[in-house]
Amino acid sequence: MNAPTTISSRDNPLLKRLRVLAQDNAAYRKQGQVWLEGDHLCRALLARDHKPALALFTEDGWHRVAPDLRHVASKNHVLSSSLMKSISGLESPAEVGFVWDLPSAPVLQPAQATVVLDRLQDAGNVGSILRSAAAFGFKQVLAIKGTAALWSPKVVRAGMGAHFGLQLVEGLSVEDLSALRVPLVVTSSHQGVLLPQAELPYPCAWVMGHEGQGVGEALAAQARLSVRIPQPGGEESLNAAAAAAICLYASAVGAPG
Incomplete structure (x- = not known):
């Protein structure tokens, strides 16, 4: 010692x-x-x-x-x-x-089960989503430019150690996602297939959008599927991190094997 x-x-x-x-x-x-x-x-x-x-x-x-x-x-x-x-x-x-x-900057893995963060601003939300990604087997997280810095102190604290089991790539453009070979699934608070009724592809790339603006139009246009979470209690929308946890869990329990 x-x-x-x-x-x-x-x-x-x-x-x-x-x-x-x-x-x-x-x-x-x-x-x-x-x-x-x-x-x-x-x-x-x-x-x-x-x-x-x-x-x-x-x-x-x-x-x-x-x-x-x-x-x-x-x-x-x-x-x-x-x-x-x-x-x-x-x-x-x-x-x-x-x-x-920090390890060398990772390279985007085209076939990996992925979470895409589209300009999320809140460090607590980002860290919580990283925890859910790690918990439910989504090993790659891609951050579009404008997303909170993935290794910032607040995001690291909110991630509670999830960072160390994930491949994190940040500073990407929407065009960079064309390298993905898995289908994009976008979330919406007001349109799309209800999550319990959706046939979720796996592996896939879940896109979680900006807390106020949602998923950008350019990304939404590339999606194979748009889903929304039923809210029988009548709330207008869910917190971004809570919505991500629900969606990633739905993929995990429905995944083959």
């Missing part, structure tokens, strides 16, 4: 860099790394056989966290709770955080 290096200055260069990484939605694109804070996210990374580039612990956390978290990084740093708070995006800073090197 590597002995930890103590950080005592707020102006430490590593801390300055990590503050940006933890608080700037686009910093991961420049730094090629993400900040993972808390036991759950750190363990989710390890569960997918990934290792952090470095680990940070509060002074108390270094003695309290399980040994497996202290042994995994090649570089460990210890700092006060107040310094950890200066990095943290959480209301109550965790005792442990990892910095992970």
Whole structure:
């Protein structure tokens, strides 16, 4: 096990860099790394056989966290709770955080069961949809330009570790989706086949649209199928993340095998 290096200055260069990484939605694109804070996210990374580039612990956390978290990084740093708070995006800073090197940009897989995010704005919605994709066997998520940054701190926290089991491709145009060899299925709050009555293709690419505007016309025009979720309670529409979970579950239970 590597002995930890103590950080005592707020102006430490590593801390300055990590503050940006933890608080700037686009910093991961420049730094090629993400900040993972808390036991759950750190363990989710390890569960997918990934290792952090470095680990940070509060002074108390270094003695309290399980040994497996202290042994995994090649570089460990210890700092006060107040310094950890200066990095943290959480209301109550965790005792442990990892910095992970992002893998090389993945290439779109044409035949993969896919979720397409069409300009979704809310980080909580995006993270929740990633969780549903991972849970229901949709291994690829494609984000159209204008969608919330997939590796932004808020999306990573909302994803609760789902990121590490998915292939994530972002910054795509509608035209890029022509490479897909699976049919597009779009969702709508007011038109299309009722979901329980739909013959869902599998594998397919579910398209989840902007929270207010829905799926864009260009994407909708390419779809093989448009579906809507029955709402006997009379609500006008569902939250985007809730709708995605329902649709992906419907595909999962109807999938062959």
